[in-house]
Amino acid sequence: MTGLNPLTAGWIRLLTVAGLAASLIGWAAAPQDIPRAEPGEELSGGSTTVFDASPKAFGFPARNMQDEEHRSAFFVGHSFFNNNWVVAPGATAGRDGLGPLFNTRSCSACHADDGRSRPPEPGQPMTSMFLRLSIPGSGPHRAPLPDPVYGGQIQGQAIPGVPPEAEVFVTYTEIPGAFADGEHFSLRKPEYTITRPGYGPFAAGLLTSPRVAPVMMGTGLLETVPEETLRALAAEQKRGGHGIAGHINTVWDSALGKSAPGRFGWKSEQPTVRQQVAAAFNGDIGITSSLAPAENHTAAETACANKASGGHPEISEDIFNAVVMYTRTLAVPARRGWTNPAVLRGKGLFTRIGCATCHVPQLQTGDSDLPELSHQTIRPYTDLLLHDLGEGLADHRPVFDAGGRDWRTPPLWGIGLVSKVNRHTCFLHDGRARNSAEAILWHGGEAEAAREQFRTLPKADRAALLDFLESL
Ligand code: HEC
Numbered sequence: 297m298t299g300l301n302p303l304t305a306g307w308i309r310l311l312t313v314a315g316l317a318a319s320l321i322g323w324a325a326a327p328q329d330i331p332r333a334e335p336g337e338e339l340s341g342g343s344t345t346v347f348d349a350s351p352k353a354f355g356f357p358a359r360n361m362q363d364e365e366h367r368s369a370f371f372v373g374h375s376f377f378n379n380n381w382v383v384a385p386g387a388t389a390g391r392d393g394l395g396p397l398f399n400t401r402s403c404s405a406c407h408a409d410d411g412r413s414r415p416p417e418p419g420q421p422m423t424s425m426f427l428r429l430s431i432p433g434s435g436p437h438r439a440p441l442p443d444p445v446y447g448g449q450i451q452g453q454a455i456p457g458v459p460p461e462a463e464v465f466v467t468y469t470e471i472p473g474a475f476a477d478g479e480h481f482s483l484r485k486p487e488y489t490i491t492r493p494g495y496g497p498f499a500a501g502l503l504t505s506p507r508v509a510p511v512m513m514g515t516g517l518l519e520t521v522p523e524e525t526l527r528a529l530a531a532e533q534k535r536g537g538h539g540i541a542g543h544i545n546t547v548w549d550s551a552l553g554k555s556a557p558g559r560f561g562w563k564s565e566q567p568t569v570r571q572q573v574a575a576a577f578n579g580d581i582g583i584t585s586s587l588a589p590a591e592n593h594t595a596a597e598t599a600c601a602n603k604a605s606g607g608h609p610e611i612s613e614d615i616f617n618a619v620v621m622y623t624r625t626l627a628v629p630a631r632r633g634w635t636n637p638a639v640l641r642g643k644g645l646f647t648r649i650g651c652a653t654c655h656v657p658q659l660q661t662g663d664s665d666l667p668e669l670s671h672q673t674i675r676p677y678t679d680l681l682l683h684d685l686g687e688g689l690a691d692h693r694p695v696f697d698a699g700g701r702d703w704r705t706p707p708l709w710g711i712g713l714v715s716k717v718n719r720h721t722c723f724l725h726d727g728r729a730r731n732s733a734e735a736i737l738w739h740g741g742e743a744e745a746a747r748e749q750f751r752t753l754p755k756a757d758r759a760a761l762l763d764f765l766e767s768l
């Protein structure tokens with residue numbers, strides 16, 4: 297580097313003052329631990345980044361998407377993402393074919409405002425999250441084996457004349473704990489009850505996995521991160537030798553007919569946005585597509601047979617492509633307050649206590665058929681790898697190479713805006729954490745050391761770390 301530009305020099309002055317103030321009032325982080333704001337750090341999604349922190353922050357097209365065709369596909373996709381599908385034959389052709397079994401009538405019923413869902417209150421039926429199902433063993437291409445009667449997921453709703461599969465309820469047990477400084481916290485552990493099965497008993501040894509809907513944006517960028525990058529991250533973690541060793545979930549790409557790294561879903565079980573969207577239409581709404589053409593019920597669910605279809609497939613290729621385009625190009629919002637001293641202090645702690653080993657701050661996208669997404673410097677705070685997060689979070693339901701304690705490191709970009717967009721802060725795969733501190737306190741397994749460091753930090757440092765998360 298040849299000399300400091302005035303902006304950087306200004307920052308250093310500011311940070312020195314902040315550091316001095318910190319040491320005067322007895323903060324634990326030494327001033328030299330406080331990193332600077334880096335140029336462009338606020339651009340979480342590179343040139344796709346939008347500047348909006350409103351309740352609609354997750355719903356904008358990539359800022360650099362100028363191509364008229366791409367933009368119009370985005371807006372068609374937006375409409376089919378948000379509007380309800382209806383029972384066939386429907387007056388609105390092109391939007392019929394709902395069910396026969398389904399969870400909700402639209403994508404946005406779970407991904408409200410392109411954001412994330414939350415678990416139901418105790419006693420309320422589960423609608424915007426679901427339980428995945430399987431039985432021990434694996435099937436074709438090493439995929440999980442579905443329950444022979446109920447398939448791969450419980451659908452709690454059905455079209456007229458068809459029994460829904462079941463109702464699912466959640467209850468919580470509070471588990472008390474304390475920070476090293478004596479402050480108390482409590483974590484709620486969920487338990488699920490499946491009632492009113494519509495098609496007889498579930499299989500013996502049934503495995504279940506609760507999942508809330510994650511935030512939608514940025515998936516097109518993550519899809520474009522080269523496989524070599526993921527391999528390099530896994531190798532680097534192994535070399536680091538701190539008990540953190542993520543691995544790729546090698547899953548089945550049904551369009552290519554071969555194995556590919558998984559990237560989407562809480563266990564990285566889908567390799568592409570296209571396959572994720574096809575699986576969502578099929579599994580969650582009961583809409584068939586070219587990529588998932590079979591109606592989503594088993595032969596044993598005879599009440600579902602011979603129900604009117606909305607076409608073969610039910611979603612036309614053009615509209616399916618539009619929803620895929622929409623999903624791939626939803627923009628990541630810019631960070632807020634990324635230059636605040638407390639946020640910068642939190643950023644330093646995030647790296648120092650080991651969070652950044654898995655929640656990798658910066659990645660580079662590769663080549664994409666969408667120039668908007670190609671060669672972007674992105675800041676997703678994920679390695680897209682699977683990690684053993686310990687017994688407390690385990691679902692004991694393996695999926696391809698994801699074991700029963702493994703979860704994909706979720707991207708943290710946008711996490712500070714969830715409260716604005718979705719009016720809740722229920723985090724983790726099942727929404728059990730009521731805020732980001734609880735999410736951290738649930739970390740175990742490979743992340744146990746980082747969790748313990750957080751638990752033993754002085755209160756002001758914990759607050760700075762949470763401020764940093766809030767700025768993402
Ligand atoms: C019933 C609720 C529900 C509905 C409806 C739903 N989703 Fe999802 N969505 C989920 C859940 C739960 C996951 C996580 C799945 C997993 O872990 O395997 C998910 C994951 C995703 C992801 C991956 C995000 C990531 O970061 O891994 C995308 C993209 C997505 N859904 C798009 C859609 C689209 C498009 C539709 C409409 C066709 C849709 N979803 C409908 C619940 C839903």
Ligand code: HEC
Pocket residue numbers: 540562646649650651652653654655683685689703704705706707708711722723724725726732735736739742743746747750765
């Ligand atoms: C070993 C890898 C690893 C380390 C280290 C790690 N995490 Fe995580 N983190 C994960 C995984 C995997 C999940 C998802 C767990 C789940 O949903 O059950 C997660 C979830 C989260 C979530 C919830 C995200 C969401 O969308 O629900 C937050 C917040 C978070 N981590 C912050 C942190 C912080 C802060 C640290 C450092 C104290 C940290 N993590 C350390 C892997 C890691």
